[in-house]
Amino acid sequence: MGKLDGKTIIITGGAKGQGAAEVKLATALGAQVVVTDILEEEGKKIADETGNVYLNLDVTSPEQWSNVAEFTLNEFGRIDGLINNAGIDQRNHGGVVTTPVDVFRSVIEVNQVGTFLGMNAVAPAMISQKAGSIVNISSVAGMRGLRAVAYVASKWAVRGMTKTAAAELGSSNVRVNSIHPGAIETDMLFDLGEDSINWLVSKVPMQRSGTPDEVGETAMFLLSDEASYISGAEIVVDGALITR
Template sequence: MFTSVAGRTVVVTGGSRGIGKGIARVFAGAGANVVLTGRDAAAAEAAAAELWKAGGGAVSYVLGDVASAADCARLAAEVLDRHGGVDVVCANAGIFPSAPLATMTEGDLDEVLGTNVKGAILTVQAFLPALKASGHGRVILTSSITGPHTGYPGWSHYGASKAAMLGFMRTAAIELAPQGITVNAVLPGNIVTEGLADLGEDYLRSMEAAIPMRRLGEVDEIGHAALFLATDEAAYITGQSLVVDGGQILPESPAALETV
C-alpha cells in the first residue's frame, strides 16, 4: 500500500483536457488538492468543476501561458496564496501541430519549443522554492515516445521538444537531488484524447494494430504512472523515464505482431 497523497498540493499544467485532465483526475481522486493551468478559461473552468464534482481533493484553476516567465511566476504565487505550498508539479502542457520539415516556419518551431520545452523549464523554475519547502517535492514531466524512441512525419519539431525534455530532466534531477526533489518523466504512447475522434475510425484501428496490447491507452493510465512517481515510495527514483505505451515501441517491424 502506497503512502497517501491526500492533502498534498499538485499543479498540472495543461490540465484542462487530454492527458493533463487524466493526470488531474487521478490525483484529485487520491485526495490531493489539484490546481489546473491553461490558457482557455472556459475549458479550465469546466474541467475543474467536473473533477471536483467527481469527489476527492479540491480542484481549481489558474490561467496562464507556461511559455511566459512572468505568467509562470504569477501562477506559482497564486497557487501558494491559495494552498500555502506545492508538493508536486506535473509539467504537462504541450502542443503538437503538424509541420513537415520542408515547409516548417521559424514561427512553427518557436511555438512548439516555447510551450513544450521552455514552458516545462520555466514552470519548474517558478515552483522550485515551494518544492524545496515541501520536503517531498516531485517534478513529473509529460514527454512522449515520439522523439525519445520513435519518429512520425510532420512532427520533427514536436519529437525534438519531447527528447529535449528528457535532457532537461537528467540535469535538473542532479541539481535538485540535494534538495530532496525528484524529477522524472512519463512517456505516453497513443492515448485516447478528445482530438482522436476527428481522425476517423479507420485511423484509430490502424493505430491499435501497431500496439501489442491491441488498444489505445487511457488518460487515467498516464495519471496513475504520474501518481506513483509522486508517492513517498518513489522517493529514490529520479532522472528516469517511464514508458506507458502498451508495448508500442517494442516490435522490430509490423511483421512482429502478425504471429501473436
C-alpha cells in the same frame, strides 16, 4: 487515506484530455489541485466539479508562471507536485524539409520552454521545503525519430531537461521524472483521423490505444511517496509500441 493526502499539486493543461484525468485522479487520492490551462471555461468546469481552484496559465509566459507559484504558496503554503502536462502537436507533421520555422518555434515554445518554465517556477519552493515531485509529460516521440521534427525535438528536450533537473535537485529531495505516452485517447490522437489512428494502433503490440487514466495513474505514482527513490527515470506508457 489517499496516497496524495495533504499534497498540493499544480497541473498544466488540466482542462481536458490527460490533464483533466489527472486532476480527477489526484483529487480522489486526497490532493489539493491547482488546475491550470488556457481553456478557461473547460478548466473552471473541471475545477468546480472536483472542488479545486482554476487559474489561467499559458505555459509559455514566465509572468503567469510566477503568479501561479505565488498564488499556490500564499493559498496552500507549499507546492508538493507539478505535472508539466500541457502540450501541442505539430499540426503539419512535417520533417526537416517541410517544417516552417514558425511552426517549429511554436511547438518548442509550448512543449519545451513551457516545461522549463514550470520547473523553474516551482523548484525554489520545493528546494526550501526539501521535498517535491515534478512529472514531465514527454512522449514516445521523445525516444525515437518520427515525422514531426518539431514535436520530436521538443519531447527529446523534455526528456533531457528531466535528467538535468533530477541531477540538480536530487540533493534537495526533489524528484523529477518523465512519462512517455504512446497513442492515448484524447483530442491530440483523435485529431489524426481514423486512418492514422488505425495504422498507429496496428503497430501497438497490445493492439489498442491507451486511456488518459492509464497515463494518469503513472503520474499519481510518481507524485506519491511510494516513488520516494525514483528520480531521473523515464516511464513509457505505450502498450509496448516502441519495443519494435
